Amino acid sequence: MCLAVPGKILETKEENGSRLGRVQFGGITRLVHLDFVPEAGVGDYVIVHVGFALSKVNAEEAQRTYEMLEEMGMLDESQDSGFRSQDSG
Amino acid sequence: MKYLDEYRDARLARALLAELAKRVTRPWVLMEICGGQTHTLMRYGIDELLPSQIELVHGPGCPVCVTALETIDKAIHIASLPDVTLVSYGDMLRVPGSHSDLFRVKAAGGDLRIAYSPMEALKVARANPQRRVVFLGIGFETTAPPNAMVVWQAAREGLGNFSMLASHFLVPPAIRLLLKSPTNRVQGFIAPGHVCTIMGYRQYDELCREYHVPIVVGGFEPVDLLEAISMLVAQLEEGRAEAENQYVRSVGYEGNRPAQELMERVFEVGDRKWRGIGMIPQSGLRLREEFAPYDAEKVFGVEDATAEEPAECLSAQVLQGLKKPVDCPAFAVRCTPETPLGAPMVSAEGACAAYYQYRRPRELSAISSQLPAKTPSAP
Numbered sequence: 001m002c003l004a005v006p007g008k009i010l011e012t013k014e015e016n017g018s019r020l021g022r023v024q025f026g027g028i029t030r031l032v033h034l035d036f037v038p039e040a041g042v043g044d045y046v047i048v049h050v051g052f053a054l055s056k057v058n059a060e061e062a063q064r065t066y067e068m069l070e071e072m073g074m075l076d077e078s079q080d081s082g083f084r085s086q087d088s089g
Numbered sequence: 090m091k092y093l094d095e096y097r098d099a100r101l102a103r104a105l106l107a108e109l110a111k112r113v114t115r116p117w118v119l120m121e122i123c124g125g126q127t128h129t130l131m132r133y134g135i136d137e138l139l140p141s142q143i144e145l146v147h148g149p150g151c152p153v154c155v156t157a158l159e160t161i162d163k164a165i166h167i168a169s170l171p172d173v174t175l176v177s178y179g180d181m182l183r184v185p186g187s188h189s190d191l192f193r194v195k196a197a198g199g200d201l202r203i204a205y206s207p208m209e210a211l212k213v214a215r216a217n218p219q220r221r222v223v224f225l226g227i228g229f230e231t232t233a234p235p236n237a238m239v240v241w242q243a244a245r246e247g248l249g250n251f252s253m254l255a256s257h258f259l260v261p262p263a264i265r266l267l268l269k270s271p272t273n274r275v276q277g278f279i280a281p282g283h284v285c286t287i288m289g290y291r292q293y294d295e296l297c298r299e300y301h302v303p304i305v306v307g308g309f310e311p312v313d314l315l316e317a318i319s320m321l322v323a324q325l326e327e328g329r330a331e332a333e334n335q336y337v338r339s340v341g342y343e344g345n346r347p348a349q350e351l352m353e354r355v356f357e358v359g360d361r362k363w364r365g366i367g368m369i370p371q372s373g374l375r376l377r378e379e380f381a382p383y384d385a386e387k388v389f390g391v392e393d394a395t396a397e398e399p400a401e402c403l404s405a406q407v408l409q410g411l412k413k414p415v416d417c418p419a420f421a422v423r424c425t426p427e428t429p430l431g432a433p434m435v436s437a438e439g440a441c442a443a444y445y446q447y448r449r450p451r452e453l454s455a456i457s458s459q460l461p462a463k464t465p466s467a468p
Contacts, residue, residue, distance in 0.1 A: 002125040002150070002231050002283040002309070002438065006092035017245075026090045033208070036234055036348040045092055047286060047339050050178075051206025052235040054348065055286045055339045057092055062338035066095060069312065073104040 004049035006057055007032070009042050023048060092338060096310030105315035106138055109322060116142045117325050118274045119318060120267075120410050122260060123281035124151035124438025125309050131447040133311045143322065146274070146410030149263050150281050152228045153180050153436035154408060155363040156256045158396040161186040164225050164254055165194055167389050174200040174217060176210035177225040183426070183435040187396045207239040214243070214251035223385045227256040231283040233374055234348035237355035240376060240383050254385035255376055258361060260284050261292045262372035267409060268300045275410060277321040279307040279314065282336040287352075289344025293332035301330040308336040355380060364432060365398070365405030402431030407440050414444040421449050 007023040012034060014020075019034040023046065033052045040046050046053035095101075121127060127147045130136050136145050149155055165186050168175035175191070182192045182201070195201040200220070204210055210224035226236040236253065243251045260281060267273055280293060285306045293304045303324035307317030317335040324331065334340050352374070361373025376384045386392045401419055406412040414420050414433070424430040426442060433439030 002123050002229065002281055004231070004283045004286075006090070008091070016242075033235075033238070035238065036345055036351075038347065047283070049231055049283060050235050051208055052238070054231070054234070054283065055345060058338050058341075062092065065316075065337055069101050069104070069316070072108065073098075073100050 002049070004047045004054060006045050006047050008045050009034075009040060011042060021046070021053065023053070093310065096308065096312040098312060101312045102133075102315055105312065105319055106140075109143070109315070109319055110140045112319070112326060113140050113142050113322055114326060116144065117276050117322060118144045118146060119277045119279065119321055120146045120148045120275040121279040121307065121314070122148040122150040122264070123279075123284070123309075124154065124436065124440065124443075125283075126150070126279060126281065126307060126314060127440050128438060128443045129309055129311060129314060131443040134447075135311060135314060139318070143318070147407070147413075147440040148267075148278075148410060149363065149366065149408040150229065150260065150284075151408070151433065151436050151438040151440070152232070152256070152258055153178075153184060154404060154432040154439050155258055155366065156181075156184070156227050156432070157362045157364050158187060158398055159362070159394045160227075160254065160256045161190070162188075162396050163386070163389075163391040163394055165189055165191060166391060166394075167223055167254065167385060168194045168199045168201055169197075170221075170389075172219075172221055174202060174213060174220045174222045175225060176202045176204050176207075176213055176222060178227070179203045180435060180437045181225055181227065183429060184432045185429055185435075207235050208242075210253075211239060211242060211246075211248065211251065214248050215246075218250055220250060221388075222251050223389075224251070224253045225256075226253045229258050229260060229281070229284050230287045230352075231281075233257050233352050233356060234287060234345070237351045240355050240380055241351060243383050244380060249382070252383045252385040252388045253376070255356075255374065257356065257374035258363065259358070259372050259374065260288075261296065262369050263363070263366075264293075264296055264304075266366070266369050266372075268296065268302065270409070272411060275302075277302060277325055278304045279317045279321065280304050280332075282306055282308045282313070282340060285334075285336070285340045285344065287345050287348050289342050290332050290334055290340065291342055291344075297330045297332050303330050304332050306332075306334045306336050306340050308339070363408075365402075365408050367405075398431075404431040404433045404441070407433055414441040415448065417441070421445055 007025040009021045023032040040056040045057035214222035356374035433441040
């Protein structure tokens, strides 16, 4: 029930008083309700659940934390030769 | 796929696991709330890769699992009526009711349709004015705004043949119940990322303060969950107890205001019975009085149904993290996805289903394939 997937808005339109978007997920596109994300537009990524966009993906935050993780990944690789589990304490 | 693949990167997962191994000095018991998170943890074997001091227990964040037995029976009753078309999310079909399930109603000729989106139920209602169309609207806060939109739209159009059977649950009261219990062992929570996409995480500040327990909002991919676990362990090791957010690409402190506003206009908070767990005060959403013509409970007069749960199913204890699915004597033997004793074995987010898919011992599956199929008692 909490399954929600990120997709990219390709175009938007108004229909029946609702704002809809054609959203691309990998190889497929779906029509998605954009009423809960008035701030999202063409080119933005949204998280979609049961045919409704619930949030606009915060690209800056995603980038920032991803860079932190990448750094951690590179540091770890340079410190040892692979995965190990360590007994501590 | 962007914003998905990066969070399945094995290299990042390994780095996070290595970090964790360095940081942890004592045993900690953590709980992930959402069934979708449980499935990811099981599927990628994260529970087995974590340092041995960290124990994961699974929470009640599976709306199919916690939907009251009475609600299933009501849905079965309504779906069996000759002029009714019931529209539902897929995994509700095999959830056992007291005597039957929706799949059997369909097999016997009932008009049951699976929908990906609740808006499809409106389409069915518009296209079939001679039929009464009922949408089985279950979920947590994630699904409440879409379900609210459906009722809102039906009311705007005056779609007289449409109604919704609502079974909505709220997360914070369930966490509170777990924390209040004298048998609680959970020291930190991974909060559900999509529930918090809607609600934000402001509601957790109070819980963190009152019970001195850290809560971190987590996403659903392996790297998300490992990062959330890392953040929890950091807090625990440092003696902090704050609400923090790992799932920053989707969740903000205040959540989604337009979605919350629609929820408030269509639903009101009320007491709700959670299957297995029992009644939790102020833990559910019901349709407001002005939407009574679209409330299937009222339209079909099923408000006062009651039901008895079979004794063998341990779902109550599994949903509260007190037992693991493999602790259940019936697991994978008498209780399988085809012949479930309870909801967690059939739901896409159920803990028992996750263990059955990813963690079933070979010997048990050999035994279960030789047993005759269990048939529930006839109505």
